[in-house]
Amino acid sequence: MARLPEYLRALHALAEAGHETVSSEGLANAAGVNSAKLRKDLSHLGSYGTRGVGYDVGLLVDQIEFVLGLTQRRAVALVGVGNLGHALAGYDGFASRGFRIAALLDADPERVGEEINGLVVRHIDELPRVAAEESISIGVIATPAPAAQAVADQLVAVGVTSILNFAPCVLSVPEGVDVRKVDLAIELQILSFHEHRKASLTALPATGGSALTALPGGLAATDTQEAIGT
Amino acid sequence: MARLPEYLRALHALAEAGHETVSSEGLANAAGVNSAKLRKDLSHLGSYGTRGVGYDVGLLVDQIEFVLGLTQRRAVALVGVGNLGHALAGYDGFASRGFRIAALLDADPERVGEEINGLVVRHIDELPRVAAEESISIGVIATPAPAAQAVADQLVAVGVTSILNFAPCVLSVPEGVDVRKVDLAIELQILSFHEHRKASLTALPATGGSALTALPGGLAATDTQEAIGT
């Protein structure tokens, strides 16, 4: 499930806070989900808590890390060392969550040779050699949109089967290759949609507004963290 | 819907390519979704294409931009000018997609006064004044996790009702405030999960592996762009 990493993060936080065990209710709160949902998710893993007590934090961490394939530290190749790529290369959240940036690549000769965080930027054409040196398990694309498809093709060609795409475009990849997309502008636009909806609702509480604003009330973007607590 | 921004991006690309109209099939391909789903989404907007012809690209762009509330250029306050925040401040994708970064804020006095992309970093305590000057409609949190909740509270206090959170933690906000979360490490972990699953499957095609790896086959992360095209 896509929620497992969230549970894992919450569990790490709980472990650091000194908790040995945690109830489904407690973990659900920390992860921002329903407790029943959490229990069902965990039961799908075959993970056993103990009734009347809760889940063993350390054990659960190990189990989830295993399921997520984090027992090995995965090597990541980052392509595109522009604005965003630069930030990603310096983001220490990767290292602390089970990943190792193994290579920085860019097509711009101007950028090749630059050192970021102890890693030297290499030219994208060296990708085959890089892949031979390191066992790249995930490719991250942080290039401009027009270059993204070509980069994806190159990554696939050297055997990468998981790609995280920050470029605002859809990638075409062979079957068996997984692509996840993160588009910062889209996130903002979804928020903008909610803002617009909220504004229309408060401005025209009775009429309901024009046909366009009078969308079904339940029209909500998925994955939005609704209001929690106070 | 969360897919509207994706449609919008595809439409802009089509418009630049010179297309006047587009069929649901064509737009669906460009946006990476099923054509039936696209038609249903568009019909929920009350948007009318013409049968036998398709959708008018320009008209559809206007409609979606209106629904998303992009007719006005929304002001964004970015809090946390660290690694990631710095990149976001310099990301031109925001400006070109309907947003304007109106303020850069940070708690570190060291960073206050720094100029990024023509904007000066101000101290977070100036947030009320900033909010009075500009009509902030969205707040972006790019701080370390421990600071995120406090920042969120401050944003809410000055009337911000939409927050994009890059910090790896869940935020607690009052009802009526929307929070979207983007966690780069989680995206990688989801890919790692797929990698692990694929590896287990090919390694042990018959046995199915241990109880933990033998997850229901349909256990897939949502929002993943499955293989498309060749």
Added chain:
DNA sequence: AGGCGCTTGTGAAGACGTGCACAAATCGCG
């Protein structure tokens, strides 16, 4: 040993999203 409170795991019901398949509608051409 027995009972009580607490927590997990799960069955069932409902909501929701997805995709097929087809009727209705429009355009172009003879």
Added chain:
DNA sequence: CGCGATTTGTGCACGTCTTCACAAGCGCCT
């Protein structure tokens, strides 16, 4: 004017996800 090609809009069925509610199990206290 009529017909065929094409494409939208949508009813329907299906699978998935979510949530409630409760039985089963565990530990602690007496």
